[in-house]
Amino acid sequence: MLALCKKLLVLAVYVLVFFLFSCNEKKEEPVKKPNIIYIMADDHTTQGFGIYGSRLASLNPTPTLDKIANEGIIFENCFVNNAICVPSRAAILSGQRAQTSGVLDLEGILPIEKQYLPQEMKKLGYQTAIVGKWHLHEEPASFDFYQVLPVQGKYFNPDFRIRGDKPWPENVVKTKGHSSDMITDITLDWLQTKRDPSKPFFLMHHFKAPHDDFEYATRYEEYLADTFIPEPESLYDNKNNGSIATRGKNDSLTRIIGSSVSHRNLIRNQAHNIYWNDTTLHRKYGNARDIKSEQHVKFELTPDEKTYTSKVYQDYLKKYLRCVKGVDDNVKRLLDYLEKENLLEETIIVYTGDQGFMLGEHDYIDKRWMYDEAMRMPFFVRYPKSITGGTRTDAIINNTDFAPTMIELAGGKTPDYMQGKSFKTILETGKEPADWQKSTYYRYWMHLAHRHQNPAHFGVRTKDYKLIFFYGKYWVDTDNPDAEYNKASWGNDYANHTPAAWEFYDLKKDPKEMNNAYNDPANKEIIAELKTELLKLRKDLNETDANYPHIQKVIDEHWND
Known part of the structure; x- marks a missing residue:
């Protein structure tokens, strides 16, 4: 009988200890998600x-x-x-x-x-x-x-x-x-x-x-009505930014490439947006023929043109900053x-x-x-x-x-x-x-589209450098003229092919990208490294032109330019 009492006492102690631990144990709250x-x-x-x-x-x-x-x-x-x-x-x-x-x-x-x-x-x-x-x-x-x-x-x-x-x-x-x-x-x-x-x-x-x-x-x-908005220097002097792909030989493409603040771009400039109904403030072109007849006339930043450009810029930025x-x-x-x-x-x-x-x-x-x-x-x-x-x-x-x-x-x-x-x-x-x-890949697929006139291009950017390849308008496959492609975004009637070209910017020395230093022999080694990285990214990210052999042909032809 005594042995039975001892066993019952031990059991009671175990039950009491378990109960005490159970009472003191904090229930875990589910983590609240942000x-x-x-x-x-x-x-x-x-x-x-x-x-x-x-x-x-x-x-x-x-x-x-x-x-x-x-x-x-x-x-x-x-x-x-x-x-x-x-x-x-x-x-x-x-x-x-x-x-x-x-x-x-x-x-x-x-x-x-x-x-x-x-x-x-x-x-x-x-x-x-x-x-x-x-x-x-x-x-x-x-x-x-x-x-x-x-x-x-x-x-x-x-x-x-x-x-x-x-x-x-x-x-x-x-x-x-x-x-x-x-x-x-x-x-x-x-x-x-x-x-x-x-x-x-x-x-x-x-x-x-x-x-x-x-x-x-x-x-x-x-x-900001009475405030002068600071203007970028490159608005008036683009120095050595760009390449034959964006400017053409002897700047022959500057009148149609890249929509502008000034009158430089004949197809689309900011006056078309904010002064579209005021013929005294901007030049109006009725059709593509008018543009083609003017696009080879060199653009000059005369004093009057600079005054005009500054006025458009000030209005442009004030509208933007009010939004x-x-x-x-x-x-x-x-x-x-x-x-x-x-x-x-x-x-x-x-x-x-x-x-x-x-x-x-x-x-x-x-x-x-x-x-x-x-x-x-x-x-x-x-x-x-x-x-x-x-x-x-x-x-x-x-x-x-x-x-x-x-x-x-x-x-x-x-x-x-x-x-x-x-x-x-x-x-x-x-x-x-x-x-x-250590790098990121960029690809603009469209070409001279929607009157903004940007050539198609891709490239790689690291913290210190940028390498861009403009491959021009090769969307129309000359070996397969019936091939389907998105004509709304991949071309228009103002230009045919634009030249292929490379651009390289040393962002440590040139953070505003004012000097395309691709042809500087001092950059040969880093450009070679960037091209290797570019090939790797295109492959790793499924961004090659395997489905566009006519584009790949252009890339191959100009890779070592």
């Missing part, structure tokens, strides 16, 4: 910020955005894979390069099955939404919620496409106001009334501004709401543009070029819980890296089908891993 807001403005270039130290920084064009950036990490070397709207957005949504996603140009389509980023976020438990510019043609059906502009959309009183009873794109709602305000109104309404508070959210908030024609809200009419002001003010509205609702510290804020933009540098407007003003993207991230404020990095990233990074920030892993690489560790440590990518 919300993610990805904000992207159209054509908002690094020159249009304070944080990037451009000639415009003293104007303080982006106080709200600068504050966000300085509270997080700023990327100095973020680059687009193709500086044009549709391919850039496809790369961001898919994490893939052009030939893999199938989106090479403005007519490219990203089908629902390749809208990978929202699909992956939903797998991770996120509620997904996109508001504003979409421009990828097919319905953004992979998002839980969308309200997007038709194609480019309107600046004032924009219509939006929504999910509804009718097939895409027939469900349309109308709004009254400026697009930057309307897009923010829709986002705030979704956050207030449509999101599920029990889930983390992934929201893509895409402004139309500051895309041309730079129609700003009327409340900004006096903003930027509208973006900055609306981002503040969004941040104020998040702070009021105690969501700001729980939310990763990402800000970027869909590419850069030429603001008169080299007397160019628009984007498309591999020159840094067009190729370089603003990119910064705020999330105090894991990102140290006041951090800057010169690590090279590109827009195919965005999707993998946001997926990993949400707790997932980069899918094997994505070509981009996650830079989550750079965000969280501010340090570039030893094995991180």
Whole structure:
């Protein structure tokens, strides 16, 4: 009996100890995932910020955005894979390069099955939404919620496409106001009334501004009205930028290549945009014959022409920066709401543009070029819980890296089908891993398209150097004249072939890319190394011209020029 009592006593002690440990054991709370807001403005270039130290920084064009950036990490070397709207957005949504996603140009389509980023976020438990510019043609059906502009959309009183009873794109709602305000109104309404508070959210908030024609809200009419906007030196003297591919022999192509601020370009210059109905302020050409008769007349920057160019530039930049002001003010509205609702510290804020933009540098407007003003993207991230404020990095990233990074920030892993690489560790440590990518590849597939007149080209950029190959208009396969190709983006009637040529820029010595030093014997070794890297990137990224043998023929003929 005594032995039985002892056993019962021991058992009771075990039960008591187990009970005490069970009571004291803390139940593990599930890790709360951060919300993610990805904000992207159209054509908002690094020159249009304070944080990037451009000639415009003293104007303080982006106080709200600068504050966000300085509270997080700023990327100095973020680059687009193709500086044009549709391919850039496809790369961001898919994490893939052009030939893999199938989106090479403005007519490219990203089908629902390749809208990978929202699909992956939903797998991770996120509620997904996109508001504003979409421009990828097919319905953004992979998002839980969308309200997007038709194609480019309107600046004032924009219509939006929504999910509804009718097939895409027939469900349309109308709004009254400026697009930057309307897009923010829709986002705030979704956050207030449509999101599920029990889930983390992934929201893509895409402004139309500051895309041309730079129609700003009327409340900004006096903003910078009496301010002289600093002008780039290369607006008036392009020095040794470019090559026979972009300038022609003895500058014979300068009247038709690269849309301009000045009257230099006969096909499209900024006067056509902002003075289109004032024949006293710009020269008007009725047809291609008029242009052809004038294109061999050398352009001269006379005193009158310089005065005219400065006037156009001042108007051009004020319109652009007024659109930027509208973006900055609306981002503040969004941040104020998040702070009021105690969501700001729980939310990763990402800000970027869909590419850069030429603001008169080299007397160019628009984007498309591999020159840094067009190729370089603003990119910064705020999330105090894991990102140290006041951090800057010169690590090279590109827009195919965005999707993998946001997926990993949400707790997932980069899918094997994505070509981009996650830079989550750079965000969280501010340090570039030893094995991180040392270069990025660029490819502008279109040629002399949409009156902007940029020759097709590709190239490689490292932190210190840039190598570009312009391969000209060889889209019409002379060995196969019946071959199909996208004539809307791959050529027009103003020129036939443009010359093939190389350009090399030493960015340490020449950060503004004013001296094409390709033919300098001192650069022979580094150019050879860059060509080796270029070949490797084209192969690794599925960006060769195996499917375009007539282009590959041009590459082979001129590789060792």
